[in-house]
Amino acid sequence: MTVPPEGLPLAAEFPAAHREQWQHLVEGVLRKSGAQPADGAAAEEALTTALQDGLRARPLYTAEDAPATPGHPGFPPFVRGGRPQGSAVSGWDVRQRHADPDPRRTNEAVLADLENGVGSLWLELGGAGLPVAALPEVLSGVYPDLAAVVLDAGAEFTDAAERLFTLYRERDVSPGAAAGSLGADPLGLQARTGRAERTDALLAEAGALAARCADGYPGVRALTVDALPYHEAGASPAQELGCSLATAVAYLRALGAAGLSVDAAFGQLEFRYAADADQFLTIAKFRAARRLWARVAQVSGAAPEASAQRQHAVTSTVMTTARDPWVNMLRTTVACLAAGVGGADAVSVLPFDSALGLPDAFARRIARNTQAILLEESHLARVIDPAGGSWYVERLTDELARAAWAWFQEIERAGGQQAALGSGLVGERIAATWAERSVALARRREPVTGVSEFPNLDEQPLVREPAPAGPAGGLPRVRRAEAYEALRDRSDARLAATGERPRLFLASIGTASAHTARTTFAANLFQAGGIATTAAEGTDAAALAEAFTASGARVACLCSSDRLYGEHAETVAAALKAAGARRVLLAGRPGEQREAYRRAGVDEFVFAGGDAVAVLTALQDEILSGARDEILDETTEIGVAR
Known part of the structure; x- marks a missing residue:
């Protein structure tokens, strides 16, 4: 094959693409997914991601988006490096x-x-x-x-x-x-x-x-x-x-x-x-x-x-x-x-x-x-x-x-x-930034792998000699995982004291094809807060209530598709409450059925984007307070028997 002197103009036979064409295609895809962008520009905006400092990451960049030339390495404004050779000679x-x-x-x-x-x-x-x-x-x-x-x-x-x-x-x-x-x-x-x-x-x-x-x-x-x-x-x-x-x-x-x-x-x-x-x-x-x-x-x-x-x-x-x-x-x-x-x-x-x-x-x-x-x-x-x-x-x-x-x-x-620093301007402004970020962390919009997402409750802890305390008294030191790790610490303390973690029952309604997505979501969510889960599947409300009783859990969560929720959620929730569930949750947004679900015994709804830290904290409080109440009841009964 002979290569022409001008190279291989592979796109020569195709008309040039324009941004408006791409936006139109994006608009069509979003409409199929249920979104209704007004036009191509709105479709592109819908795919834009907000970053800190008011910055935004757009889904597509072209040469038109690039600022003025950043210069050369080793020359002002040094955007491309402080030395002409960069790290190419000996690395950093x-x-x-x-x-x-x-x-x-x-x-x-x-x-x-x-x-x-x-x-x-x-x-x-x-x-x-x-x-x-x-x-x-x-x-x-x-x-x-x-x-x-x-x-x-x-x-x-x-x-x-x-x-x-x-x-x-x-x-x-x-x-x-x-x-x-x-x-x-x-x-x-x-x-x-x-x-x-x-x-x-x-x-x-x-x-x-x-x-x-x-x-x-x-x-x-x-x-x-x-x-x-x-x-x-x-x-x-x-x-x-x-x-x-x-x-x-x-x-x-x-x-x-x-x-x-x-x-x-x-x-x-x-x-x-x-x-x-x-x-x-x-x-x-x-x-x-x-x-x-x-x-x-x-x-x-x-x-x-x-x-x-x-x-x-x-x-x-x-x-x-x-x-x-x-x-x-x-x-x-x-x-x-x-x-x-x-x-x-x-x-x-x-x-x-x-x-x-x-x-x-x-x-x-x-x-x-x-x-x-x-x-x-x-x-x-x-x-x-x-x-x-x-x-x-x-x-x-x-x-x-x-x-x-x-x-x-x-x-x-x-x-x-x-x-x-002395007036508090720096500290107050940074605290406001962290508070805003903490909301994203609590809602798992900013995931922390292994902690807020895909936790491993059975991991063996690493033990290290404490590091010396650094200077303190000024700006705090924060970590993204600290809210979830506090919940996990509380769960570990419960495990050490009683031999078991806080536990929650997943009532997976229907077959695996119907409930797996939400069962997986719920298990991941609850385990991020140190709450162990057990599950049973089916549509028989009485059987699910029996499995709940056998699990030893005090709190339950319904997991299934929207269609099966419409058919079975009310009866299953009522059966779980009758079996002694102190709290019943439902994985997913309730939509128009919210009041009907609540009348049947659903206390709360958990879904992507919700405040996971608040939900998990409340659940731990509920589970642990329930355990304390049972201990008091047992003590009272023993006292009466004596």
């Missing part, structure tokens, strides 16, 4: 976090990490964590000129920095070979603790350290702009970015007051952001962060070569679960991929058991090997900005940057980050 920096307060164990873990692919160390010091004085022991056997050291010592950052400088001298590390970060973050500490009385003094200390690094340790950055306190309190991506910008601008002012030039001040900051399993938002967040910082650099008069943002990505603690923690391996893999694609310079994958306490050696190994697979086997870093040119990613990056800039400007109008 694999950075492992260590917080075990035992210096000996931490040293063993540090050496194991460095021998198996980790490039830099992130050490949490001070407070209840690793003692600052133990830094030499922790780094025994480590070559600080080969492995960058990143400190995170809270208010003790100056003491920790002095010990690191001493270690450099004692080990003959030349100032030019030292690399890492001293981790000074006074505003991040204020966000964590809620205490502002020392912030000004700590800013002055950070400025002095920065001047020292700029003069003598060019590879060491003094300050970390840590956005994790905001993310971990429930902030949206735009709020996380806006708070980081406001913090960084406050640090620029402090560094200027310490005598640093604009370029030197920019060179003293490293930014830390969360990466979660929403891969496209994570990719867009890291790209938008560089664009925003480039804008700050531009108006500050910084040289282009000093304007690129240095980024450290950390897999989100908000997304991790204590229940079914193995699924966290999948979440952190997606988050790590997104951070790498988004252009992060360093990535920390938190071990899958981090929500349970101190990770074990297996969990740390999986964490670092997650990065090794993405780098060495998936070759993720071989292409610079692989998401670049995606109309969706480019549009999302642009919209997220604009939303974050608006929040940053609001903080600046309020007097800057320090003032916004």
